[in-house]
Every structure is written in C-alpha cells, then in structure tokens.
Amino acid sequence: MTKRKLFLTALAIGMMTAAVTETALAQDKKSDPNKEQFIPVLVYRTGPFAAGGTGIPGGMMDYFELLNQRDGGINGIKLVWEECDTAYKTDRGVECYERLKKNGAKGIPFIHPMSTGVAYALLERATKDKIPVVQIGYGRTDSSDGRVFPYSFPLLTNYxxxxxxxxxxxxxxxxxxxxxxxxxxxxxxxxxxxxxxxxxxxxxxxxxxxxxxxxxxxxxxxxxxxxxxxxxxxxxxxxxxxxxxxxxxxxxxxxxxxxxxxxxxxxxxxxxxxxxxxxxxxxxxxxxxxxxFHSVGTDSPVIQDMFEHVYGKMKGNVSASRVGSVFYNRGVVWGIISTEAIRLAQKKFGVGPVSGEQMQWAFENLELDAARIKELGAEGLVPEIKVSCFDHEGGGRVRFQQWDGKKWNMITDWIPSYAKMVRKMIEESAAKYAKDKGITPRNCAA
Amino acid sequence: MLYRETGQIKTDYKSDMAMFPIAQDRWFIYGCVAVAVIGLPLFASSYIIEAFLIPILIWSLAALSLNMLLGYCGQLSLGHGAFMAVGAYAAYNFATRIPELNIFIVFILAGLCAAAVSVLFGLPSMRIKGFYLAVSTLAAQFVIEWVFSTVTWFSGDNAMGTVDTPAIVIFGYKLESSIDLYMFCLVINIVLFVLAKNLVRGSVGRSWMAIRDMDVAASVIGIRLLPAKLLAFGVSGFYAGVAGAMYAFVYLKACDITSFDLFQSFNILFMVIIGGMGSVMGAYFGAAFILLLPIVLNITFQTFFATSGFAGLVSNIEHMVFGGLIMFFLIVEPLGLARLWSTAKEKLRLWPFPH
Incomplete structure (x- = not known):
C-alpha cells in the first residue's frame, strides 16, 4: 500500500507541476504592453562562474531600474525584464532564449547570451528570428564582420x-x-x-x-x-x-x-x-x-546615481557592496549600450516598444561620442563607440588596470588595437563561415 | 479491465514474435507515434518543439545508446559524450568536405566512425570489468577531447576552434523551420528505436543479457564474449555518434568540443539509471526526466518567486528539488521509471478488481 501511495503522490506532484507550468506559460502581463519595453536577462547564479553570472546581469538590471526610477524609463516607456538562469549551460541558454523570445509587445529587442557557447548556439536561430545577439567583451570574434553576421554584435572590443x-x-x-x-x-x-x-x-x-x-x-x-x-x-x-x-x-x-x-x-x-x-x-x-574595457570604482556619476535612485529605494539586484566592482560596472556598461540603442531605435521608429529587427538597425547605427557619454555620467566608464554595417565591433580600444593589493587602478588611457591586422583576419574567418553556411555577404555600401 | 490480453490468441509464429504482442501496447505505441508525427507539429508551439521535443529526441538516442551497452550488456562507459563528439565532428567533416553526400548517408557514416572509435575503447573490456572498465572508458573522454581540441584539421582549421555545421538539405529542400527539424529528428529516432527494440529482443540482445548476468556462464553456453561485447560497443557507439551529429547539426548548429564534455557523459549515465537499465522505453523516460524536470521546476519557481525579490532562490531551489526528486525516485523505484511503468501496467491488468 505504501508504495502505491507514494506512486500516487508522485503522480499528483507531477500533475500539479504541469498545471502550474501551464498557468505560468499562459500568464498575462497586467500592465499596458505598448508602454513597456521587455528585455530578457540571462543569468547564472549557481556553479563555478556565478561571480560573473550574477554581477554582470545585476549591474545591467540595476541600470534599467535606474532609468525607470530616475527618468521614468526611456521616453516614458518603462523597461521590464525577466531573468532566466542558464547555469552556464549551452542547452539551457537555448531553452531560455526560446522561452523568452516571444515576450513583449514586439518580441525581444536583443539578447545578451552571457556565455560564448550560448552565443554560438543562438547565432543562427537569432538571425532567423531577426533578434540581435549582443556580446560585449566576449563571443564570436569573426562575427565583427557585419556583412556575414547581420544579427551578431560583439561590441566594443573582441578578443x-x-x-x-x-x-x-x-x-x-x-x-x-x-x-x-x-x-x-x-x-x-x-x-x-x-x-x-x-x-x-x-x-x-x-x-x-x-x-x-x-x-x-x-x-x-x-x-x-x-x-x-x-x-x-x-x-x-x-x-x-x-x-x-x-x-x-x-x-x-x-x-x-x-x-x-x-x-x-x-x-x-x-x-x-x-x-x-x-x-x-x-x-x-x-x-x-x-x-x-571599462573603469572600476564608484566615482562615475552614473554609479553614484545607483546609490541614490536604486539602492536608496531598496531596488538593487546585488548586494550594495558589489556596486563599483569590475563585474558590476561591466553590467552597467552593457546596460548603457543596450538602452542607448533602444533610444536610437525609438528615435527612428517612433516611441514605443521596439522589435529585434528595428534594434538591428539601431545597433548598426549606434554611435556614442564623448559628449553623450559625459551626459550619461559615464565618462571613463564607457569608451566611445561607432558601429556600422561593415564593422560590428565599433570600438577596439582597451585600457589597462593594475591591482594594488586593495583595488584596481586604471594605469593607462584607451589604447587602440592594430585594427587593420585584426580586421583582415576577421574577414578571412568570416568568409570561410559564409562559404560553409552558404551565406552571401550583404553589400554594406548599398 | 481495459488492459487485458485475454482472448488475444496467437495463431502463428509471426504474431508470437511481434514487437508488441499485446494489442493494447501496440495501439498505445501507434497512438504515441501518431501524436508525435501529426499532433505535436500541429499544436505544439515552436518553444515546445525547440526547447523540449528536439532535445528529447536527440538525448533519448544517446541514452538508448548507453542503455544497450550498460543496461543490456553490462559494460559501463563514461565516454559516451566523447563518442557523440566523434559523431558530430565526423558528420561535419563528411558534410563539408564532400558536400554532395545525402545527409542521411552523412549521419550513417558519422555513426560508423563513432562505432569504430567505441570498439577501439571497448577492447579493454575483455580483460577488465566494472569500475575499472569505467575508468578506462573515462580515458576515451579525455583522449578524444584532447584530439579534437589539438588537431584543428577536424574542425576545418577554423580559427575559432568551432564546428559550423552546414544547413541540412534533403533532396534540394533546406530544413529550416522548427517543425522540419523536428520531423527530421523524429524519423531518425523512430528508425533507430525500431532497430534497437528488435536488436535487444533477438539473439544478439539475449547474448548481451547473458553476459551481463554472468559472463562465465555465458561463455560456457557458447557465447563468444569478445565479439559480443565489441558488438555492443560498436552498436552503442553508432547510436551515440548519430545522436552527437544530430545534437551538433540540429540543435547547436555551431559547436565546439566543450559541448561534449564529461558532464554530458554523466548526464547520459543518469538518464539510463533514472530511466531504467535494460529497457528501451527507459531511455525515453530518462531523457525526458533529466531534460524536462529542471526546466519545469525553473518555470514553476519563476512564477512563484520571481516577483517576490528572491531571484537567487529560484536558481538554487531548482537544483535542490531536482536532486531531491532524483533521490525520491531512486528510493521508491531503484529500477528506474521504466520499472514504474511496467508496474503500472501490471496493476492496470487487475484493475478494477485487484485480488
């Protein structure tokens, strides 16, 4: 009898989970979807890389929260987001992408895969779904060639x-x-x-x-x-x-x-x-x-705003002591670049939620100059960036930092890469990919 | 009442040797296939297909592969992730170096390559058994990983060290949508399922089971141990290779050697243990359990806790409950979900009047 009871309990639990899942999948958003911009956030809170997997998305979500709290969103469009834990596994990353990609009024605007493996696996799917895969400081190097990889953006600096x-x-x-x-x-x-x-x-x-x-x-x-x-x-x-x-x-x-x-x-x-x-x-x-590719510390005005508008209202996503750390600031940089691209897309396509295809245009035409970076209060935190159809990296400059036993100190200004040499190798590799996959590269002059 | 074979009289050898001798079983399987072929593509969303069904079709083959080796022949392997890698890399090389080849031929060749490698690493099974064999197959995992990450020829000398799988084209038709890919996996899966089912209930499977239960006795009754064990390694390697090729071509579309690391080998082993050793159906149950449960738990807890400010809890509780459920099932039914399934059938036989 006990065995049978256990079996029945197991069955009941299974059915309950199934029912709950059903409601979870069918759950509706309560607020007006046309006044919101949905953003998917992949994280990994468990496993050996959890320091990065919490710090970076934490910083990014804090920046979204900052925009909501301080500015009321982007042009009045509130940012909403949902987390999905990949545990740094490629197949879970794909599952998260498939789970979240239809959310929001016009689908998701972009995705940060948070892992090179997931970035590779999403490349083809996202191109088909017209959703930009944004990899800032990691990811597939040769996808800097925007002619072959229209929906991949290894922004700022590749390896x-x-x-x-x-x-x-x-x-x-x-x-x-x-x-x-x-x-x-x-x-x-x-x-x-x-x-x-x-x-x-x-x-x-x-x-x-x-x-x-x-x-x-x-x-x-x-x-x-x-x-x-x-x-x-x-x-x-x-x-x-x-x-x-x-x-x-x-x-x-x-x-x-x-x-x-x-x-x-x-x-x-x-x-x-x-x-x-x-x-x-x-x-x-x-x-x-x-x-x-970004500075550390809490000196930047934008990080100071975090304390006032986000942590002051108990809305922070990580413990306040991590604010200003390397991973956290990296997440803020990701947030700034992502939201600036949303702003640009709204400028061109009208204020409201934007689609992945519109964001592809926005990322491709993204330009952050010194004046804008200063306006954002992120001087020294974010390098200047200018993306084009041809070049999906848009930066290529690096700073160096030194550990003094207590904290990181910036010891150089922005140092440029050997862009020509890098670009030549990127084009060779991308051409090979295009040949393997049967892709005709876009003509960027048109 | 519903599930009773009374009156189903077998009048010839053919019906006696049918794959599913009981009519209800047969209809159930037909029903499953019909749902898989017609129902799911019609009604399932692309999320369900891409995130649940395709992975299950792929991993159930991998689990089936190890189940034949471990569950039927009793030889433990911890190198199945690597055998999948052999299949993936072989398929990539055949498909890109000889683009004229039909994709099915590519997959068969990939399976054969993996089978050859698997046989090679199965050779020590003649001398060593049990845990020691597990350790020697573990070597396969490391050797193969090392080879693929060192010899860049295998990944087409790609500077990124990855395999960019070409599109799947069947007779000029390019498979792109999730339903296309799902059907492609389903066809391969059904063919290999029928093959496996027949293999394990025929003389080959019986000789494997004899070896599993007692190899000395098996050799006394005239089973040649080495060929039988190597055949098990070969068949298992073939299935793993095809599964690996599918994983790379259909699911990941661009992969590197880390997609086939030791954790994948362990995962396959868990699928076999949870699903039930020595059962073809068990491979499917095991794959479904290991793949789906964490996702279902994640979605469930996401709904409950996401808005309550316990985001960190969602990730951790998923692992805790998943681990707990594995233990629960292993305590309740150490022989796996397949055993639970057949117990249910036994019960159903007497229902509603159990004596």
Missing part, C-alpha cells in the same frame, strides 16, 4: 583586438615597437576553444614584430599549474599573458610569486581581471595587470 592592444601596451612599456624584437612572450591559455582563440592572432603578430611567443595550454579547470610554471621559468619570458577563466585565473598569480616572476609582467585577459580573481591570491596578486 583579437584585445590581444593586439596588449602587444601595443607591451611595446609602450618597453619603449617602442622596435623593442619588441626578440622579446619572449608566454601565452598561458586555458585548453578550451575560448583559450585557443587568440593563438593565430598572436602568431601573426609575432611574425610582424619579431617577438617569440610560446603557447602553453592549461588543462581544464586549471587548478594545478605547477609544472607549467617550471616550464615558464626555463623560458624566462619577458611577459606572460594570462588567458584563463574562473579559478584558473588566480593560480598563475600564486605560482608566479613562488618562482619570483614579476607580477607586473603578467598581463591578464579582462575575464581574469575582477576582484574575485585576485583577492584569493592575497599578496601574490599585487602589481598584476589586466586589460579592461
């Missing part, structure tokens, strides 16, 4: 641009591009497509400037890197590029301290440049330098 800017920065430290000759650089990268992606770029630059680059792969998840650092000690490099993610970012700092490698000669990728990456390394992290 290749970032690496070429790193080389330019190294040249600055050494005192000129000609000094790069004979320099030894170790590219310590995660053995993962994300980690491998910059190898062709660095090889091409090594050929051009005559430096020597050694690629040392870090086996996933990269907790033990002792033998790799013995190898690095033998090579005696001038610079080490730290291209890892999550916990594997922190390990090199400790290992470098152990063998006495100067920390200010380790240049990290920006996904290895958050507080969460350096604090666990303690003193060993002091002096470590990483790339960045």
């Amino acid at each position: 290749w641009s970032q690496n070429s800017a790193k080389i330019r920065y190294m040249a600055q430290i050494l005192g000129g591009e000609d000094k790069l000759k004979g320099v030894k650089i170790v590219n310590l990268h995660l053995k993962h497509p994300y980690g491998e992606e910059t190898k062709p770029m660095l090889d091409a630059m090594a050929k051009r400037f005559g430096f020597e680059v050694t690629h040392i792969p870090v086996p996933w998840p990269g907790i033990d890197q002792k033998s790799l650092w013995l190898q690095i000690r033998q090579i005696k490099p001038d610079f080490v590029i730290n291209r890892n993610w999550g916990v594997s970012c922190t390990v090199p700092l400790r290992e470098a301290a152990r063998i006495g490698f100067p920390r200010d000669r380790i240049i990290g990728v920006w996904w290895c440049g958050a507080e969460e990456d350096v604090i666990p390394a303690g003193k060993a992290a002091k002096g470590y330098i990483t790339a960045a």
Whole structure:
C-alpha cells in the first residue's frame, strides 16, 4: 500500500507541476504592453562562474531600474525584464532564449547570451528570428564582420583586438615597437576553444614584430599549474599573458610569486581581471595587470546615481557592496549600450516598444561620442563607440588596470588595437563561415 | 479491465514474435507515434518543439545508446559524450568536405566512425570489468577531447576552434523551420528505436543479457564474449555518434568540443539509471526526466518567486528539488521509471478488481 501511495503522490506532484507550468506559460502581463519595453536577462547564479553570472546581469538590471526610477524609463516607456538562469549551460541558454523570445509587445529587442557557447548556439536561430545577439567583451570574434553576421554584435572590443592592444601596451612599456624584437612572450591559455582563440592572432603578430611567443595550454579547470610554471621559468619570458577563466585565473598569480616572476609582467585577459580573481591570491596578486574595457570604482556619476535612485529605494539586484566592482560596472556598461540603442531605435521608429529587427538597425547605427557619454555620467566608464554595417565591433580600444593589493587602478588611457591586422583576419574567418553556411555577404555600401 | 490480453490468441509464429504482442501496447505505441508525427507539429508551439521535443529526441538516442551497452550488456562507459563528439565532428567533416553526400548517408557514416572509435575503447573490456572498465572508458573522454581540441584539421582549421555545421538539405529542400527539424529528428529516432527494440529482443540482445548476468556462464553456453561485447560497443557507439551529429547539426548548429564534455557523459549515465537499465522505453523516460524536470521546476519557481525579490532562490531551489526528486525516485523505484511503468501496467491488468 505504501508504495502505491507514494506512486500516487508522485503522480499528483507531477500533475500539479504541469498545471502550474501551464498557468505560468499562459500568464498575462497586467500592465499596458505598448508602454513597456521587455528585455530578457540571462543569468547564472549557481556553479563555478556565478561571480560573473550574477554581477554582470545585476549591474545591467540595476541600470534599467535606474532609468525607470530616475527618468521614468526611456521616453516614458518603462523597461521590464525577466531573468532566466542558464547555469552556464549551452542547452539551457537555448531553452531560455526560446522561452523568452516571444515576450513583449514586439518580441525581444536583443539578447545578451552571457556565455560564448550560448552565443554560438543562438547565432543562427537569432538571425532567423531577426533578434540581435549582443556580446560585449566576449563571443564570436569573426562575427565583427557585419556583412556575414547581420544579427551578431560583439561590441566594443573582441578578443583579437584585445590581444593586439596588449602587444601595443607591451611595446609602450618597453619603449617602442622596435623593442619588441626578440622579446619572449608566454601565452598561458586555458585548453578550451575560448583559450585557443587568440593563438593565430598572436602568431601573426609575432611574425610582424619579431617577438617569440610560446603557447602553453592549461588543462581544464586549471587548478594545478605547477609544472607549467617550471616550464615558464626555463623560458624566462619577458611577459606572460594570462588567458584563463574562473579559478584558473588566480593560480598563475600564486605560482608566479613562488618562482619570483614579476607580477607586473603578467598581463591578464579582462575575464581574469575582477576582484574575485585576485583577492584569493592575497599578496601574490599585487602589481598584476589586466586589460579592461571599462573603469572600476564608484566615482562615475552614473554609479553614484545607483546609490541614490536604486539602492536608496531598496531596488538593487546585488548586494550594495558589489556596486563599483569590475563585474558590476561591466553590467552597467552593457546596460548603457543596450538602452542607448533602444533610444536610437525609438528615435527612428517612433516611441514605443521596439522589435529585434528595428534594434538591428539601431545597433548598426549606434554611435556614442564623448559628449553623450559625459551626459550619461559615464565618462571613463564607457569608451566611445561607432558601429556600422561593415564593422560590428565599433570600438577596439582597451585600457589597462593594475591591482594594488586593495583595488584596481586604471594605469593607462584607451589604447587602440592594430585594427587593420585584426580586421583582415576577421574577414578571412568570416568568409570561410559564409562559404560553409552558404551565406552571401550583404553589400554594406548599398 | 481495459488492459487485458485475454482472448488475444496467437495463431502463428509471426504474431508470437511481434514487437508488441499485446494489442493494447501496440495501439498505445501507434497512438504515441501518431501524436508525435501529426499532433505535436500541429499544436505544439515552436518553444515546445525547440526547447523540449528536439532535445528529447536527440538525448533519448544517446541514452538508448548507453542503455544497450550498460543496461543490456553490462559494460559501463563514461565516454559516451566523447563518442557523440566523434559523431558530430565526423558528420561535419563528411558534410563539408564532400558536400554532395545525402545527409542521411552523412549521419550513417558519422555513426560508423563513432562505432569504430567505441570498439577501439571497448577492447579493454575483455580483460577488465566494472569500475575499472569505467575508468578506462573515462580515458576515451579525455583522449578524444584532447584530439579534437589539438588537431584543428577536424574542425576545418577554423580559427575559432568551432564546428559550423552546414544547413541540412534533403533532396534540394533546406530544413529550416522548427517543425522540419523536428520531423527530421523524429524519423531518425523512430528508425533507430525500431532497430534497437528488435536488436535487444533477438539473439544478439539475449547474448548481451547473458553476459551481463554472468559472463562465465555465458561463455560456457557458447557465447563468444569478445565479439559480443565489441558488438555492443560498436552498436552503442553508432547510436551515440548519430545522436552527437544530430545534437551538433540540429540543435547547436555551431559547436565546439566543450559541448561534449564529461558532464554530458554523466548526464547520459543518469538518464539510463533514472530511466531504467535494460529497457528501451527507459531511455525515453530518462531523457525526458533529466531534460524536462529542471526546466519545469525553473518555470514553476519563476512564477512563484520571481516577483517576490528572491531571484537567487529560484536558481538554487531548482537544483535542490531536482536532486531531491532524483533521490525520491531512486528510493521508491531503484529500477528506474521504466520499472514504474511496467508496474503500472501490471496493476492496470487487475484493475478494477485487484485480488
């Protein structure tokens, strides 16, 4: 009897869940959908990457909330959003996209996939559905070629641009591009497509400037890197590029301290440049330098507004102590760029909710100049950006920050990438994609 | 009352050897197929098709693949994620390097490649058993991941290290809409389901089961262990390869090796255990359970908690309840959902007058 009872209970639970799901799917919005702009927000609150998966969307949602509280939305159109947790899994990301894509009066305006894997998986679906996939500071590098990838926007700076800017920065430290000759650089990268992606770029630059680059792969998840650092000690490099993610970012700092490698000669990728990456390394992290595409800290007026309008009204999405941290500010940057594009779309297509197709035009014509950035109170936080049909990156400039043991300090101004070289490689790769998929590139002159 | 085979007399060998000898079972399966072929494409939204049905069709094949190896032949493999990767990469290479090939032939070739690799890693099964075999198949996972991320030829020397799968074209018709893709998966799934069902109830399946239950006894009664085990690895690899190719071509459309990591291998194993070892239906139950339950829980909790300011709770409670339910089902029915299904049928037989 007990078994049967249990079975019946299980059945009942199953049916209840099914019923609830039904209502959840059929749930209507109470307010006027024509006065609202729906935005999907993918997050990951669990798992090894949760620091990024909460901090960045948290900052972005806070910025939306700020616009709602301070300005009453964008031109009176309130921003509403719904979270969906992907747990950093590609298939869950696809499910979230499919779940949310019909929401809002005109569908979703864009999606931030929050993971390179999800970005890849959404590329074709979103192109078919006419929804821009916005990847700020990550994602598919060669989709910067807007002729082949009309709906993909790896905005601000892709990985290749970032690496070429790193080389330019190294040249600055050494005192000129000609000094790069004979320099030894170790590219310590995660053995993962994300980690491998910059190898062709660095090889091409090594050929051009005559430096020597050694690629040392870090086996996933990269907790033990002792033998790799013995190898690095033998090579005696001038610079080490730290291209890892999550916990594997922190390990090199400790290992470098152990063998006495100067920390200010380790240049990290920006996904290895958050507080969460350096604090666990303690003193060993002091002096470590990483790339960045936005500033940190709470100095910007827009971040100050967060305290007043969002956290002051208990509307914040993360704990107030994280405001101003690297991931949080990155989310604010994402929010600013996304909402500025919505503003532009409203200017062209009329005030009201906008569709993905309209947003595609808006992202493609997005331009943030110094004056507008100042107006937004985000000076130094957001770089200038100018996107075009041809170039979906629109920036390509990087700053560098250094950890002083307590906080990140910006140590350079915006450093441009070797845009021509990067662009050539992007076009080659995009052309190959177009050939594989049978896509005829758009004519941007028309 | 409804489910009773009284009066269904088998008068010839053909009806005795039918795949579903009981008429009600047969009708039930026909009904399921009819719903899948006609009903769902007509009424299901593209969300349901893209996010639920296509993944189930793909992962049920993967689960079926491991179920044949583990559930029928008793050989544990932790390398099935990698065998799926072999299928995906092989299909990509056949499809892009020989574009004239029909997509079905591409998938069959991909399955054969995966089968070959699987047989290779199945060779140690002659000498080692149980957990030790699991560890040696675990090696397959790492070796194959390493090969695909190191030898860029396999991913078409793509600078991004990814596989951009070409569009699926059947006789000049390009499959694009979610219903097209769903039907494509469904056809492959049904064909392979029928094959598997027949394989496991025929002499091959019986020899596998004999090996599973006691390999010494099996060899005494004249089953040659090595060919039978390798055949199990081969068939299982074939199914995994086709599932991998489908996952890459239909679902992800652009993928890299991380889509087939160790977690996927574990996932397949969980599907088999939850669904029920040694049961073809179990593969479907298991895939549905593992894929759908987290999403259903997520949507449910989203409705309850999203507006109440406990956004973090939604993500965490999903994992907790999911884990709890797995334990619940394993305690209530250690033999899996398939066993629950057949118990229900037994009960139904006596209903409404159980003695």
